[in-house]
Amino acid sequence: MRDVIENILKIEREQKRRYDNNALMRYNVDKVHVKQMQFHKCAKRNRWVFGGNRTGKTECGAAETVWLARGIHPYKENKRTDGWVVSLSRRVQREVAQKKILHYLNPDWIADVVMESGKSQNPSGGIIDYIAVKNVFGTISTIGFKTCEAGRDKFAGASLDYVWFDEEPPEDIYDECAMRVVDKKGLLFGTMTPLLGLTFVYKRIYLNCNDDPEVWHVFMEWADNPYLDPDEVARVSAAMTDAERDVRRFGRFVDAKGAVYTEFDERVHVIPSTTVIPPEWQDRLSIDPGLNNPLSCHWYAVDYDGNVYVVAEHFEAGRSVEYHARAIKQTCKKLGWRTDGKGRVSALIDSAASQHTLNADKSVAELFCDNGILVDTRVNKDLFSGINRVKQYLMTDGKPRLFIFDCCTNLIRELKSYRWGDGDRPVKTDDHCLDELRYYLMKRPVPPKPPSVKSEIELDKERLIRRGMRAR
Numbered sequence: 001m002r003d004v005i006e007n008i009l010k011i012e013r014e015q016k017r018r019y020d021n022n023a024l025m026r027y028n029v030d031k032v033h034v035k036q037m038q039f040h041k042c043a044k045r046n047r048w049v050f051g052g053n054r055t056g057k058t059e060c061g062a063a064e065t066v067w068l069a070r071g072i073h074p075y076k077e078n079k080r081t082d083g084w085v086v087s088l089s090r091r092v093q094r095e096v097a098q099k100k101i102l103h104y105l106n107p108d109w110i111a112d113v114v115m116e117s118g119k120s121q122n123p124s125g126g127i128i129d130y131i132a133v134k135n136v137f138g139t140i141s142t143i144g145f146k147t148c149e150a151g152r153d154k155f156a157g158a159s160l161d162y163v164w165f166d167e168e169p170p171e172d173i174y175d176e177c178a179m180r181v182v183d184k185k186g187l188l189f190g191t192m193t194p195l196l197g198l199t200f201v202y203k204r205i206y207l208n209c210n211d212d213p214e215v216w217h218v219f220m221e222w223a224d225n226p227y228l229d230p231d232e233v234a235r236v237s238a239a240m241t242d243a244e245r246d247v248r249r250f251g252r253f254v255d256a257k258g259a260v261y262t263e264f265d266e267r268v269h270v271i272p273s274t275t276v277i278p279p280e281w282q283d284r285l286s287i288d289p290g291l292n293n294p295l296s297c298h299w300y301a302v303d304y305d306g307n308v309y310v311v312a313e314h315f316e317a318g319r320s321v322e323y324h325a326r327a328i329k330q331t332c333k334k335l336g337w338r339t340d341g342k343g344r345v346s347a348l349i350d351s352a353a354s355q356h357t358l359n360a361d362k363s364v365a366e367l368f369c370d371n372g373i374l375v376d377t378r379v380n381k382d383l384f385s386g387i388n389r390v391k392q393y394l395m396t397d398g399k400p401r402l403f404i405f406d407c408c409t410n411l412i413r414e415l416k417s418y419r420w421g422d423g424d425r426p427v428k429t430d431d432h433c434l435d436e437l438r439y440y441l442m443k444r445p446v447p448p449k450p451p452s453v454k455s456e457i458e459l460d461k462e463r464l465i466r467r468g469m470r471a472r
Contacts, residue, residue: 024104027063028074035224036060039189040067041075044216048205049191051220051251054228057191061164062100064189068162069143070109071135080135081161083186084144086177088167090127093147097166098128101143109134116145152176159183165190171200194253198419202253207413219267221250260387260418260426263394270412273405277301277311280448282338285328285347286440287375288432289364293317295324296432297347298411299337300440304450307401308393308441311335313408315433321364325371340374348439349375379439383425386438393441402441411437 032040039049039060051057067073068081085101087093102124111132118126130144146155148169155176161184163177168190178188194202205215222233237245246252281301288296294317301309312335314327331337332345339345353364354377368375380386393402404411411433418434421427 022106024063024066024070024106027059027104031056031059031227032063033224033226035218035220036063038218040064040073042216043075045185045187045214046205046212046216047187047189048201048215048217049189049220049251050194050206050217050253051191052222052247052249053193054225055220055222055251056225057193057220057251058096058100058166061166061189061191062097062104065101065143065162065164066104066133068187069105069131069133069135069141071137071141078136079161080137080139081141082144082158083142083160083162083164084146084158084177084180086146086148086163086165086169086173088147088169089149090147092167093145094124094127097164098145099124101131105131105133111140148173155180160186162187162189165192168192168194168196168199168201174200193247193251195247198253198255203417206253207417211409211413219251255419258420259416260420261390261394261415263391264415266412266416268400269394269402269404269415270406271309271403273311273407275309275403275405277309279336279338281309283445284440284443285345285373286436287347287349287353287368287373288436288439289321289350289353290317290432291319291321294410294432295319296410296436297324297328298408298433298436298440299331299335300445302445302447304447306445306447307403308445310402310404310408310411310437312405313410313433315410321367322371325368325373328373342372344372344374346374346376348379348436348443349377350435350439351377351379351381353377380442381439382442383438386442387426389441390434390438408433 033056035049036056036059039047040063049057049060064073065083065085068076068083071078071080085093085097087097111134113120113123113131114129115123116127116129123131128145130142133141133143135141144158152170152172155173158180160177160180163181163186165174165177165188169177180186181188190201190205192201205217208215222228222237233249237249240248243254246254281303283300283302285297285299290296294315297314298310299312301311303309312331314324314331316324316327328347329343329345332339337345347368349365349368353368353375356363362370365375365377390402394400404415406412414430414433418431419427
């Protein structure tokens with residue numbers, strides 16, 4: 001019996017030794033938080049973490065890299081890999097990404113360390129060129145290190161399985177790295193605090209993630225990291241300006257001129273398109289017309305409490321009124337949207353649609369009516385009143401009253417990108433969806449009457465009437 005107990009204790013001691021010496025195992029078991037796990041599990045090929053300082057974004061980038069190099073990623077197909085870690089400078093490489101990679105690499109997993117400067121016996125004190133990593137397939141994977149200060153030419157030629165950007169690279173280096181993973185259909189992933197404002201990452205990753213099926217992002221803030229002291233978080237937050245707090249705590253993109261709809265939060269206002277909308281909630285459509293420019297049309301619903309739902313989107317440029325009308329009616333049929341007795345649907349439209357252009361017998365509004373879309377041009381186009389009304393629906397007394405289906409990608413993109421310009425007016429660009437959103441909300445949508453709940457007396461009365469009719 002003593003021998004059995006000794007063997008059990010020996011096994012337990014060995015397991016504890018391996019656990020204590022395996023930072024990657026400790027991360028996976030004890031350290032990883034919900035947002036980090038979302039990043040690791042995501043199957044998209046271009047993934048980005050926008051996070052404040054100390055949110056754990058670099059930790060998950062380093063763990064992801066070592067998992068890929070070792071061939072032990074818990075959520076991806078494993079193989080021998082060649083990848084790069086891209087830092088802004090040699091100093092940042094040594095102090096951040098390189099340090100984290102060495103932390104998660106057990107010494108007995110390292111076959112070789114090739115230095116750019118310094119000694120391989122003490123790699124953390126120098127600048128690493130690449131690390132040869134023993135993978136579980138009995139071969140060698142490589143983790144190469146690159147810095148943006150070296151310039152784009154240093155990023156040419158290689159064929160890679162992945163690239164990790166530790167902080168935001170210049171756009172030309174991002175483009176070059178994207179080419180490095182093309183032939184292997186490899187991965188790009190970045191972990192960054194958006195200190196530079198509305199750069200190419202904001203436009204090509206954050207704004208367009210709904211358009212590119214392979215692009216994904218997540219925001220990490222201090223509250224997502226369970227290992228930060230709440231009292232310290234409150235103390236540091238109180239000493240920051242609103243803009244500093246947005247970037248360094250929440251990882252948000254901030255522009256000097258600022259977003260118009262600061263109340264908009266995808267996590268709050270965007271809901272799954274599988275959400276069931278009862279037929280009695282269906283209201284009108286709203287249209288911002290365009291022929292060469294995009295035509296924007298959305299389907300709006302109102303619940304019993306007056307909350308508004310944007311449930312579908314038609315957004316296309318360079319098409320005729322007849323084409324748009326057909327597309328709108330097809331979407332109505334798909335949604336089971338209510339129509340009048342002749343199959344026509346009601347919609348609001350910009351009052352400019354009632355004007356006759358040169359050599360045109362009918363206005364755009366008349367053409368829509370001829371094609372079964374009964375448009376009402378009596379809309380309130382006051383810009384500032386409309387913006388204020390949208391803000392009220394985005395958040396009133398801490399509660400949202402506007403919810404947008406995730407299939408309405410252009411409306412979501414415009415809400416995120418709409419910004420103040422000079423002269424206290426928003427920049428007049430890329431706002432077709434927002435115009436017709438304002439037209440609809442300025443009409444003060446009326447909630448439907450909820451189904452009445454009958455009293456027991458009323459129910460008894462109905463039963464007696466039915467019984468009397470059967471007796472006749």
